[in-house]
Amino acid sequence: PxxxxxxxxxxxxxxxxxxxxxxxxxxxxxxxxxxxxxxxxxxxxxxxxxxxxxxxxxxxxxxxxxxxxxxxxxxxxxxxxxxxxxxxxxxxxxxxxxxxxxxxxxxxxxxxxxxxxxxxxxxxxxxxxxxxxxxxxxxxxxxxxxxxxxxxxxxxxxxxxxxxxxxxxxxxxxxxxxxxxxxxxxxxxxxxxxxxxxxxxxxxxxxxxxxxxxxxxxxxxxxxxxxxxxxxxxxNSTADWWNFLYAQVVRDTGCAIHPSEAPASGTALECLRHVPFEQLHGVFNSSEVLRTTWGPVIDxxxxxxxxxxxxxxxxxxxxPILAGTNTDEGSVFAPIPMETEEDFVRFLKTNTRVLPALDDAAVEKVLELYPLPDTSNSNSNTTSSSATANALSPTLPFSPSPHPYGLHWPRAVAYATDVLFAAPRRATCAAWSAAAAPAYCYRFAAPAPRTAWRDPALVGVAHFADVRFVLADVVGTGYN
CATH class of the missing domain: 3.40.50.1820 (Alpha/Beta hydrolase fold, catalytic domain)
Structure with a gap:
């Protein structure tokens, strides 16, 4: 062809x-x-x-x-x-x-x-x-x-x-x-x-x-x-943070040089364009922060x-849009183990990599909205029976209770799922509808086949669980 x-x-x-x-x-x-x-x-x-x-x-x-x-x-x-x-x-x-x-x-x-x-x-x-x-x-x-x-x-x-x-x-x-x-x-x-x-x-x-x-x-x-x-x-970060990271890269590549020795453009950026690949690759690969923190910024x-x-x-x-989330998206963002409420609070206050850090007042509100799972049903991690809790999405429906990753881990999963995925999806779909633009919105609730690194009995319908279904990959190409 x-x-x-x-x-x-x-x-x-x-x-x-x-x-x-x-x-x-x-x-x-x-x-x-x-x-x-x-x-x-x-x-x-x-x-x-x-x-x-x-x-x-x-x-x-x-x-x-x-x-x-x-x-x-x-x-x-x-x-x-x-x-x-x-x-x-x-x-x-x-x-x-x-x-x-x-x-x-x-x-x-x-x-x-x-x-x-x-x-x-x-x-x-x-x-x-x-x-x-x-x-x-x-x-x-x-x-x-x-x-x-x-x-x-x-x-x-x-x-x-x-x-x-x-x-x-x-x-x-x-x-x-x-x-x-x-x-x-x-x-x-x-x-x-x-x-x-x-x-x-x-x-x-x-x-x-x-x-x-x-x-x-x-x-x-x-x-x-x-x-x-x-x-x-x-x-989730300020210009000061990006400038701090950029300064590290500039310093570690030798591009933080005296102005009189700078390239014709006189900029560190122009210097970085000509740093040997292996050297710059080594700098980016030198720490978890420099490897994984870069992403889209408001420009x-x-x-x-x-x-x-x-x-x-x-x-x-x-x-027209199609927009959806998986039932347990947050299971790949919640740290393990999470045995105590103190562990959950620490997660809310310090897990700033993908979630906003909360102050004390916000933490108290989250603790109220995401109560401890009801362990009376050994086959469910559904939160306890308050009206607020019942309004939440189902969490980890395939997992034993209490959860092997910690009594409070399902709370973190539910919270991360809502903040990062479910709530933004709902707001997006509502905005499209208000603008008279077609929006088809869903929650994906089918667990993916078990892999060596992810068991749906533990992580539920996790982040990425839908991809194999959407791309019609029945045989699991690339998952080994």
Whole structure:
């Protein structure tokens, strides 16, 4: 199979087994290396007359978590992968007589510091196959985007330069490439759905509110699993915190130099662009903070202000959305063990990595709203029988009581689920409804199959439990 894009022709692979065509490792921007490091992704501006192969996955972007284990990593990582059903395309190249299929772009999660579009768990072959079976064929696309400090380095200097939130801008660059080129693959640029989970869903929420809610025509619908526009992470720290971390990076790379010795631009940022890869990689990998803390920030441009304010004001792209959460999202955010109320209070006051730190008055309110689980039923962690407690979502319905991770652990799970996921989802869906924009909202309550690292009998319907179902991965590809 071949496809002629604006720049030139790509040749992909055909799968007889799946009756699908794969175009793998297709670049959607220039490599963000050397002088393009820490800059907004630049469009490809070369053209070619020969045929270039698109038959192998690219490397993933540099990441610092288990999701990247087993995959090659590189700064040169801005590539996407296209999976399409073969049958609608009788010719090797889509032409004017070919159908134009809806397109689904998957944005992976991973806390903005790990993951990639080539992860086997995100193989869209199964989903595309299922779409054909249902008589509604689609084209599936997965993308990479810069992660960690490579994609989300922040400081006053970077704010001034305008080179902010690069990972999110990479995603938009991929969407823009799809708008310009997907017809060559048989796709319909007017029917593009962006969908993703966790940080991928949060990214989608930020695209819905990007530039103050401006519609750039990059997508026509959005589906968000365990994430939405009302997202705490970008706003849980101050400029002082980002500047402190940035100063560490600048110091440890030797870029905190005397002005007379500075590069022509006289900036630490320009110096960082030319630090050898291994050295900068080592600095980012030197501590848990520098590995995992970087993420989206309010920059007054792509993220204009707090997105909760935008959502309540109706400042978002009014396309149809699907938004949902899993029953026990909080089980991966609650520390183990949690035997006493003092443990729970400590969690509320100090777990600022993903949750706001609460003052004493707020802690007392949370203790009231999230009472100790009722242990009279040995098969339930449902909270005790006050009217308030009964209004809460069910928690850990498959776990024994008291819970093996601690008597008070279900309280933390319920609280984290509500604060991070359920409450923002409800507010998002209400705002869409108020704006007369279609919103389909759900709670996912099916436990995922047990894996070596996650037992639903203990963690319930946890964060990420839905992904395998949504992507129609019956055999569990990539979960070993």
């Amino acid at each position: 071949r496809a002629r894009t604006l720049n030139g022709t790509y040749e992909g692979l055909h799968s007889e087994e799946w009756d699908q065509d794969f175009f793998l490792g297709v670049p959607f921007a220039k490599p963000p290396v050397a002088g393009r490091r820490f800059r907004i992704a630049q469009a490809i501006d070369e053209a070619w007359e020969d045929v270039r192969e698109a038959k192998e996955y690219s490397a993933e972007c540099i990441g610092y978590g288990g999701d990247n284990n087993g995959y090659p990593l590189s700064e040169d990582c801005l590539y996407l992968n296209i999976i399409r059903p073969s049958s609608p395309f009788t010719n090797t190249t889509a032409d004017d007589n070919s159908p134009r299929l809806p397109v689904a772009i998957w944005i992976h999660g991973g806390g903005f510091y790990q993951g990639g579009g080539v992860d086997a768990r995100y193989n869209l072959t199964y989903l595309v196959s299922e779409s054909v079976t249902l008589g509604m064929p689609i084209i599936g696309i997965t993308i990479n985007y810069r992660l960690g400090g490579w994609g989300f380095l922040a400081s006053d200097e970077i704010m001034t330069s305008g080179q902010t939130n690069l990972g999110l801008r990479d995603q938009r660059a991929a969407m823009r490439w799809v708008q310009e080129n997907i017809e060559a693959f048989g796709g319909d640029p007017a029917q593009v759905t962006i969908f993703g989970e966790s940080a991928g869903a949060a990214s989608i929420g930020l695209h819905l509110t990007a530039h103050g809610g401006r519609d750039d025509g990059l997508f026509s619908a959005a589906a968000m699993q365990s994430g939405n526009p009302i997202y705490y992470r970008p706003f 007054g441009d792509l993220i204009a202000k707090r997105t909760s304010q935008q959502v309540s004001a109706g400042e978002f792209v009014k396309v």
